[in-house]
Amino acid sequence: MFEIVNKVRLNPGVTMMDIYAPPVARKAQAGQFIILRAEADGERIPLTVAGCDPQRGTVKIIFQIAGGTTLRLDNKNAGDCLPDFVGPLGCPTETDGIKKACVAGGGVGCAIALPVARKLASCGAQVDSVTGFRNKDAVILEREFSACSKKLFVMTDDGSYGKKGLVTAPIKEELESGTRYDRIFAIGPLVMMKAVVETARPYGIPVTVSMNPIMIDGTGMCGGCRLTVGGKTRFACVDGPDFDGYEVDFDEAAARLSAYRDFELAEREKCCNLFKKEIYR
Numbered sequence: 001m002f003e004i005v006n007k008v009r010l011n012p013g014v015t016m017m018d019i020y021a022p023p024v025a026r027k028a029q030a031g032q033f034i035i036l037r038a039e040a041d042g043e044r045i046p047l048t049v050a051g052c053d054p055q056r057g058t059v060k061i062i063f064q065i066a067g068g069t070t071l072r073l074d075n076k077n078a079g080d081c082l083p084d085f086v087g088p089l090g091c092p093t094e095t096d097g098i099k100k101a102c103v104a105g106g107g108v109g110c111a112i113a114l115p116v117a118r119k120l121a122s123c124g125a126q127v128d129s130v131t132g133f134r135n136k137d138a139v140i141l142e143r144e145f146s147a148c149s150k151k152l153f154v155m156t157d158d159g160s161y162g163k164k165g166l167v168t169a170p171i172k173e174e175l176e177s178g179t180r181y182d183r184i185f186a187i188g189p190l191v192m193m194k195a196v197v198e199t200a201r202p203y204g205i206p207v208t209v210s211m212n213p214i215m216i217d218g219t220g221m222c223g224g225c226r227l228t229v230g231g232k233t234r235f236a237c238v239d240g241p242d243f244d245g246y247e248v249d250f251d252e253a254a255a256r257l258s259a260y261r262d263f264e265l266a267e268r269e270k271c272c273n274l275f276k277k278e279i280y281r
């Protein structure tokens with residue numbers, strides 16, 4: 001069993017937890033993920049390793065309450081245990097040779113982007129970060145990004161915090177003013193990652209995107225996480241989650257992600273009725 005040693009609510013829909021899992025904490029690197037179950041009879045969901053403390057043996061996860069399993073997970077508190085917490089899975093983010101990078105995170109994608117920004121900074125790269133949220137209430141991890149970035153642009157859709165606009169706006173401004181990034185890392189909703197790719201394309205800047213398709217086993221056996229990348233079938237769990245943004249078929253990925261929408265909606269409604277009091281207190 002894997003104990004939750006700390007739980008912090010970052011905004012009304014996003015929760016951070018530290019889980020006691022020493023073998024994972026010793027090995028996990030930026031870009032990798034774990035698969036957990038919140039209940040012994042529950043489904044397995046993948047979450048990115050947002051950080052780890054090998055001394056304390058803890059692994060940080062940051063998750064958005066999206067549906068049934070994340071609702072059940074959010075209903076747990078420090079001292080409770082998770083039956084499964086398997087990892088690290090996937091390939092670490094490649095940062096070799098990068099001297100100047102832009103890291104863009106959209107919404108809860110910032111939880112995945114932060115360890116990448118930290119890894120780049122710790123290797124001596126200069127990092128500009130761009131984070132984007134719906135509004136002020138959704139803003140997370142500002143202090144943490146600020147600590148590892150030369151420049152930090154916080155964007156909100158409605159302008160209620162930071163600057164009004166999409167994450168692509170400051171990236172475009174930087175590129176237009178002559179900033180040459182060795183690579184841009186874009187992590188967030190598919191539409192956002194695709195937009196970052198199109199912003200970078202005229203400048204020929206490489207873009208790494210982090211793909212989050214539906215995963216089941218996380219070990220390359222089931223094919224559930226397949227994507228088309230550069231015209232070939234790739235499995236996000238073992239070949240990714242990072243891929244060359246110019247090669248990903250985003251439209252196919254979006255269609256596959258919505259395949260179970262009706263089932264997910266039904267499950268969410270069931271769980272909302274169960275946990276409403278705890279979640280929306």
Ligand SMILES: Cc1cc2nc3c(=O)[nH]c(=O)nc-3n(C[C@H](O)[C@H](O)[C@H](O)COP(=O)(O)OP(=O)(O)OC[C@H]3O[C@@H](n4cnc5c(N)ncnc54)[C@H](O)[C@@H]3O)c2cc1C
Pocket residue numbers: 033044045046047048049062063064065066067068069070071108111112211212213214215216241257258261264265267268
């Ligand atoms: C490699 C990877 C890393 C991820 N890291 C994070 C993270 O750090 N923080 C975070 O908030 N979310 C992360 N996600 C997404 C997270 O796994 C889903 O939000 C979660 O599975 C939702 O499950 P649910 O039962 O609560 O919601 P559901 O209602 O079942 O699903 C809500 C949405 O989540 C996605 N989803 C559902 N089941 C899965 C699954 N088994 N695998 C992948 N996506 C699924 C679908 O897009 C779905 O529409 C990651 C996904 C992947 C593949």
Ligand code: FES
Pocket residue numbers: 214215216217218219220221222223224225226235236237238
């Ligand atoms: S989750 Fe099964 S092959 Fe990737």
